[in-house]
Amino acid sequence: MPKKFHDPTQQAEGKAARWKNEPIGERHPDLTMHTLRPFNAEPSNVALQEMITPKGQHYRRTHAPVPVCDDTYRVSISVEGQAAKLFSVPQLKTYPSKELAMTMMCTGNRRGEFNPDGQTAGLPWKNGSISTAHWSGCMLRDLLAEVGVSNIDKAEAAGLNFVTLWGLEKYHVSIPLRKALDNKGDCLLAYDMNGETLPRDHGYPLRAIVPGFVGARSVKWLDRVIVSKEEVKGMHQTGIAYKQMGPNYKSVEDVTAEMVAEYPPIDHIPVTSAVTHPEPGCKVIGGQTIELKGYAYSGAGRAIFRVDISVDNGKTWSQAELTRVSSKQGIRSSRAWAWVQWRAMAKIPTDCGENIKIVCKAVDDQFNQQPHESTSIWNVRGILNTSWGNVNVTVGKASHL
Ligand SMILES: Nc1nc2c(c(=O)[nH]1)N[C@H]1C(S)=C(S)[C@@H](COP(=O)(O)O)O[C@H]1N2
Ligand SMILES: [Mo]
Numbered sequence: 001m002p003k004k005f006h007d008p009t010q011q012a013e014g015k016a017a018r019w020k021n022e023p024i025g026e027r028h029p030d031l032t033m034h035t036l037r038p039f040n041a042e043p044s045n046v047a048l049q050e051m052i053t054p055k056g057q058h059y060r061r062t063h064a065p066v067p068v069c070d071d072t073y074r075v076s077i078s079v080e081g082q083a084a085k086l087f088s089v090p091q092l093k094t095y096p097s098k099e100l101a102m103t104m105m106c107t108g109n110r111r112g113e114f115n116p117d118g119q120t121a122g123l124p125w126k127n128g129s130i131s132t133a134h135w136s137g138c139m140l141r142d143l144l145a146e147v148g149v150s151n152i153d154k155a156e157a158a159g160l161n162f163v164t165l166w167g168l169e170k171y172h173v174s175i176p177l178r179k180a181l182d183n184k185g186d187c188l189l190a191y192d193m194n195g196e197t198l199p200r201d202h203g204y205p206l207r208a209i210v211p212g213f214v215g216a217r218s219v220k221w222l223d224r225v226i227v228s229k230e231e232v233k234g235m236h237q238t239g240i241a242y243k244q245m246g247p248n249y250k251s252v253e254d255v256t257a258e259m260v261a262e263y264p265p266i267d268h269i270p271v272t273s274a275v276t277h278p279e280p281g282c283k284v285i286g287g288q289t290i291e292l293k294g295y296a297y298s299g300a301g302r303a304i305f306r307v308d309i310s311v312d313n314g315k316t317w318s319q320a321e322l323t324r325v326s327s328k329q330g331i332r333s334s335r336a337w338a339w340v341q342w343r344a345m346a347k348i349p350t351d352c353g354e355n356i357k358i359v360c361k362a363v364d365d366q367f368n369q370q371p372h373e374s375t376s377i378w379n380v381r382g383i384l385n386t387s388w389g390n391v392n393v394t395v396g397k398a399s400h401l
Contacts, residue, residue, distance in 0.1 A: 007121050008252055008381075009241050011063060013037045018065045023200040028056030034123045038062040039201065042128030045276040049293050051325055051341055052101070052194065053131035058202065061106050061129065066200050067168040067221045073205050075189070077143050079160065079227040085146055089191050089205050095138035100186055101325040102337040103297050104215040105130040105269050107242055110374075111382035117375050120382025121252050127274040127389070130297065132325070132338050135209045137190035140180050140225070149227050152181045164232040165208050165219040174231040175210055175217050176267075184335060186211045189222065211337035212301040214266050216242060231265070240381065242266045247378045255380065266384065268299030271370055273307060273342075273362035274389035283394045286350040292320070294389055295339045296362035303329065303336035306363045311346045313357040314372075314388075320344035320360070331365045352395055360389040 013019075019037050031041035043057040053059075075092070078084035112124035123129075141150070144163070149155050155177055162174040179185045188209040191198055198204045203220030210217040216236055235241045240252060242265040249255055273296035284290055292311075296304040307320040320342035329336040348356070361370045371377050374387040 007123070008239075009063060009122065009235060010035075011038070021068045022066055026056060026199045026201050027060075028054075031057060031060075032126065032128065034125070038064055039066070040123055042125060043131060044128070045279060048128055048130070048274075048276045048295060049341065051132060051323065051338075053133060055194065058104075058131040058133055058193075059106065059129045060201050061215060062201070063171055064169040069168070069205050069221070075206055075222050076224045077147050078225070079147050079149060080229065082147070084224070087143065092138050092143075092189060092191065092206070095142050097136055097138055098186070098188060099134055099136035100188070100209075100211065100337060101132060101134050101329070102209060102211045103130060103132045103339040104218060105272075105297060106215045107266055107269070107383040109272070110274070110385035110387075113374055113387070114378050114382045114385055117378045118250060120378075121380055122382045127276070129215075130295070130339070133193050134195065135188055135190040136192040136195075137188040137206070137209065140187040140189055140208065141183065141185075143189060143225070144180060144227060147227065149177070150181065152178055155181070155227070159229045160227050162228045162231050164224075164226045164228045165217070165222060166224040166226070167219050168221040168223045171219060171236065172232050172234050173217050173219060173237045174228065175213065177227060179210065179213070186335065186337065211335070212268060212299050214242065214269055214299070217267075237265055242381075242383065244379045244381065244383055247376065249380050252380055269297065270384060270386045271298040271302070271304070271362050271364040271368040272296070272386035272389075273304075273360045273370065275358055275360050275391040278358070278391065278393055280391045281393065283396050284348050284356075285398050286348055286352070286395050287398055289345050289347045292344045292346055292358060292360075294320075294342050294360050296322075296342055296360070297339040298336070298362070298364035298368065301333070301335045301337060302364040302366050302368070303331045303333060304340045304362050305331050305365050307340070307342040307360055308363075309342075309344045309346060309358070309360045311356060311358050312349055312352065314359055318344065318346065336365075348395060354395055355392055356395055358391050358393060
């Protein structure tokens with residue numbers, strides 16, 4: 001009997017009435033859907049080849065119905081135990097605005113590739129729970145200054161180490177206060193995406209944007225921002241959702257509360273990459289030169305400086321050509337918040353079998369590298385599958401016309 005699928009983050013769908021206000025019209029038909037209620041979906045490989053993910057195709061990761069908001073919306077900003085200040089979006093728009101290109105990646109990206117080695121607990125994402133957009137809004141640090149928090153040393157001396165972010169549907173996580181106050185941290189309270197009002201699926205009317213951190217920290221439908229002493233207790237912060245266990249833990253039921261409490265939640269994604277062209281299973285011809293495409297990304301603002309590609313599963317290698325979103329996000333910027341798109345031409349061997357594995361691996365500016373196989377990093381939550389990007393294709397013989 002296969003093991004019962006158990007995803008600790010997945011909530012019951014509940015009554016149909018809960019879902020009557022979903023923004024169906026925002027959802028591009030080319031998305032691959034994992035669940036409709038809540039809506040979880042990823043773009044196609046074709047969409048993933050664009051530097052800025054096309055409209056309607058940015059991946060979605062939601063845990064509950066999309067909240068409905070109107071002009072009465074206010075975000076609450078406070079220091080824990082003190083009075084909160086409320087801000088409407090028009091008020092936030094009076095603060096200096098900033099736009100930045102950022103790649104958002106869900107920690108479960110490529111979870112599906114783990115499953116042949118054992119069922120993981122979570123949505124079986126392919127290589128598309130990652131997307132890039134231009135986000136704009138005001139700086140989170142400007143709003144924290146409004147409640148008297150602007151100096152990290154003073155705040156830490158007072159025991160304040162985190163900013164806890166709550167969504168209207170009660171989703172909650174924390175980020176380090178140091179990140180929020182850093183003038184190069186680029187944390188936003190975003191009201192626009194790609195020059196338009198934030199779509200409802202992506203957090204209308206306001207979301208946090210926490211560049212260089214896992215997607216989970218960029219809280220949508222932002223309700224409350226609280227400068228706090230401790231990380232908030234909950235599934236997505238101190239709980240199991242973002243804890244990576246050793247490969248010997250085969251079931252979430254085997255994981256002890258002590259382990260969960262001791263392990264750190266994931267802040268930054270390690271270096272990763274994927275092949276987005278050619279499509280898995282497609283046919284290529286021995287001796288033919290084909291184009292390969294993909295993306296590479298690393299967390300914490302680390303820039304990708306090299307992507308190695310191989311059409312013989314790593315026997316021989318060459319380097320891909322990289323395109324960055326902007327020269328400002330280059331090596332040593334420490335603010336490479338967006339992925340690179342890579343491209344290479346490669347000759348298919350003639351002396352191979354009927355199937356070949358095309359692989360890619362990226363290196364970031366701190367020389368982090370990707371693990372070879374996913375087997376050694378398999379974990380029951382199926383998070384951080386940052387193994388070599390790969391695609392299997394079929395090799396045909398050249399026909400003599
Ligand atoms: N309020 C709220 N914020 C949230 C979530 C959520 O379910 N509720 N999901 C998080 C996760 S796990 C990810 S990966 C990103 C996804 O953002 P997107 O749907 O705009 O791509 O949002 C994060 N912010
Ligand atoms: Mo996520």
